Amino acid sequence: MLPQSLSEEEIAAHLADLPGWERQGEAIARTFKRTYHECVHLTMYVAAKAREIGHHPDIHITWQRIRFVITTHDAGSRLTAKDFELARHIDAIAAGREDGLDSVRSSADAGISSAL
Ligand SMILES: C[C@H](O)[C@H](O)[C@H]1CNC2=NC(N)=NC(=O)C2=N1
Numbered sequence: 376m377l378p379q380s381l382s383e384e385e386i387a388a389h390l391a392d393l394p395g396w397e398r399q400g401e402a403i404a405r406t407f408k409r410t411y412h413e414c415v416h417l418t419m420y421v422a423a424k425a426r427e428i429g430h431h432p433d434i435h436i437t438w439q440r441i442r443f444v445i446t447t448h449d450a451g452s453r454l455t456a457k458d459f460e461l462a463r464h465i466d467a468i469a470a471g472r473e474d475g476l477d478s479v480r481s482s483a484d485a486g487i488s489s490a491l
Pocket of ligand 1: 429430431432445446447448449450
């Protein structure tokens, strides 16, 4: 079943609950200032969470910045609840809050070993 795209009112309500995230067309985006290596590590954890929930952000890493851009491709690159669910996970992981990291630490490490 295709995921349901959200109304403008629903999108505004979700964004109000997610300080730091902004609308970027039919996507949401957030930039974090981290060292380059922290950005790469953060990418591994977010990638593990993305695999776990079946929803993946675009990830742009430049020196001292990482930017996540999320939209639902299965809904024709429109915003759905899955996008805001992933944004919450990214915030938890970026904040180092255990609720973001416990379930992904081992699979992130596994991801590293499989990538080497
Ligand atoms: C089968 C697989 O779960 C789907 O293709 C998922 C994968 N990750 C995804 N990520 C994003 N951002 N949008 C999607 O529609 C999407 N679909």
